[in-house]
Amino acid sequence: MDEATLIRLLEAVGNGSLDPRQGADAVRNLAGTAHSGQVDLGHSILDTDRERRCGHPEIVFGAGKTPEEIVDVMRALHAEHGRALATRIEPAAEAALRAAFGDDVKIDDRARTASVGDPVEATGFVAVISAGTSDGRVAREATITARFLGARVEEFADVGVAGIHRVLHAAPRFREANAIVVAAGMEGALPSVVGGLVDRPVIAVPTSVGYGASFGGLSALLGMLNSCASGVTVVNIDNGFGAGFAAAQINRRIVHAQAAARSTS
Known part of the structure; x- marks a missing residue:
């Protein structure tokens, strides 16, 4: 970034014609071209x-x-x-x-x-739910990814639909999350159940857990893609990383919006 461009940006922020946040974004964008x-x-x-x-x-x-x-x-x-x-x-x-x-x-x-x-400061709230203990490896990848990206994460393990009371018991807590990851294999029903209980984005992760007709997670994937619950999106089979990343991005935007609202109130 050349000096004249930087001076123009600073003057625009100083005289009020450019919002400080927009000015910061412009500086970052220009700086990115310098290397x-x-x-x-x-x-x-x-x-x-x-x-x-x-x-x-x-x-x-x-x-x-x-x-x-x-x-x-x-x-x-x-x-x-x-x-x-x-x-x-x-x-x-x-x-x-x-x-x-x-x-x-x-x-x-x-x-x-x-x-x-060093980990970054944990903010907001992302819930990571797994249907069964066998889905834990995928859910754990989502948890670690979201935490690495700065989200505060709470895990809800082994709350699948075979014991529906388990997910209902956990619901009051995960309803508070900014985004919810749900990992499930077999028929992949849990994300639809969770999606019907919350007003939050639900990111469904089909896992390859199951017997023959689960086709390595394809059955769960198709079930989740055909969910009748609104607000359920789906990532690839066993893609805990993708789900955790998406949840962290949603959480980050909400945290930033809340901070901006507090600063202007």
């Missing part, structure tokens, strides 16, 4: 500008990457943003990350995630 926004590691090109554009840094999808590649990417992201998260890591990558980061890396074996760096 490449990427780091070339040879095997990977990191998008270091993503946090400015999208509000959150790039997150590493570990599947298909070598342990060495994952370590390299995590180091670079940690250096750039002070924190980094990887999903779908294998045991070999877990060992490599422990060797590289020591006690600074946090591994969740069930969710198959690894994170380094």
